[in-house]
Amino acid sequence: MKNIVEVLHKQYNTTGENGEHLQYFKNAQEVLNQYDVETFEDKFLNDKRKAQSFVEINFPIITFDRVSDVDGHLFTENDTKDDIIEEAEKYFKKKQISE
Numbered sequence: 001m002k003n004i005v006e007v008l009h010k011q012y013n014t015t016g017e018n019g020e021h022l023q024y025f026k027n028a029q030e031v032l033n034q035y036d037v038e039t040f041e042d043k044f045l046n047d048k049r050k051a052q053s054f055v056e057i058n059f060p061i062i063t064f065d066r067v068s069d070v071d072g073h074l075f076t077e078n079d080t081k082d083d084i085i086e087e088a089e090k091y092f093k094k095k096q097i098s099e
Contacts, residue, residue, distance in 0.1 A: 012092035
């Protein structure tokens, strides 16, 4: 998962430049440092195939979040690299390559 995050950070604007964020969480405590459980579940557990509740999430995870969106995207180790990258292509703006 960490390798996928590194690839996405290199290729896309993922750190809030356009109000779009990618975050990598190694464990539940990292999530709880930024969110309360209810807020996280409301934002990221819109796909019940991933988990029914916060305690069911298998870490590590990746989240995509856009300031203007109510829901975000949650990816677990059950998601393939190709699926995550495909969604990133739709979600984030590609970085401009300066020459």
